[in-house]
Amino acid sequence: MGSDYYETLEINRNAGDADIKHAYRRLALKFHPCSTNKETGSNEKFSQLGEAFDVLSDPRKKATYDKFGEEGLRGGIPLEFGSGGAWSSKYVYHGNPDKTFRQFFGGDNPFADFFANDAPLQFCGLQPGDVKTKDCHIERDLHLSLDDLFHGCTKKIKISRRVMNDDGYTSSIKDKILTIDVKPGWKEGTRVIFPKEGDQGPNSIPADIVFIVRQKSHPLFVRQHNDLLYKVLVTLEMALTGFSVDVETLDGRQICIPINDIVHPAYRKLVTGEGMPESQDPSQRGNLILTFDVQFPEKLSAESKHLIKQALALKY
Known part of the structure; x- marks a missing residue:
């Protein structure tokens, strides 16, 4: 036969939440293994108190225990009709009564606020206020x-x-x-x-x-470490014949960057020293990197195609 959690906490089955907490508070302090009272300190009793409180202080566990007993609590019970034959999870105490104790009282020195006969209780060598978490x-x-x-x-x-x-x-x-x-x-x-x-x-x-x-995102620049990426939209004509780009920097300057190379899909233009300052040495800065999105024409006339073919047939 299993344990009677109410009997363990020395309360009746009509006990409310406040009664359960009061009982656990009194008995846990009395039976804590580190209590200076050698007649009551007990690992076994302390563990039983921890499990009883873990069940009775939880409304769901308590309701299951009250209706189905320890067997139903540990073995699981069928859920409501229409749940597809599902059962509730089986209860297993975590086995650490000290964890339950500390969660209830709070802190690594849960005895700091408790006094008996006008003298502070001493547990495991701790005085009130000795240990703070x-x-x-x-x-x-x-x-x-x-x-x-x-x-x-x-x-x-x-x-x-x-x-x-x-x-x-x-x-x-x-x-x-x-x-x-x-x-x-x-x-x-x-x-x-x-x-x-x-x-x-x-x-x-x-x-x-x-x-x-x-x-936050920026409307013009994308940061990549200490570099700043700036995307430029160009026509196919510009990509093939050259152009210049005007960029307003984050410090308010206008810089003109000539592009004399052919802008191919992987092409990038690097402008040194125009990126973000380095946090360790703000006098040093990353780079500004221009990337390009070449806009191709949607359609060409027969004459335009002929002229492009002639142009591309020339020696570069």
């Missing part, structure tokens, strides 16, 4: 234009976070302005870290806030 870092996207990343800029971002009051027990929500100095040449994915600017808590170390650079 650091919250997982918080990531936020920082959307920047190509112009921002070319010139550099300053961004101010307001955050709201929970801050501990002077009494050390209560907290309140306060706003704070974080300043980000964007350096010329920063790339997509650059991370800016503000240590410990997350929510504060009595038993935790605030999380780091991490901003990740996301580059």
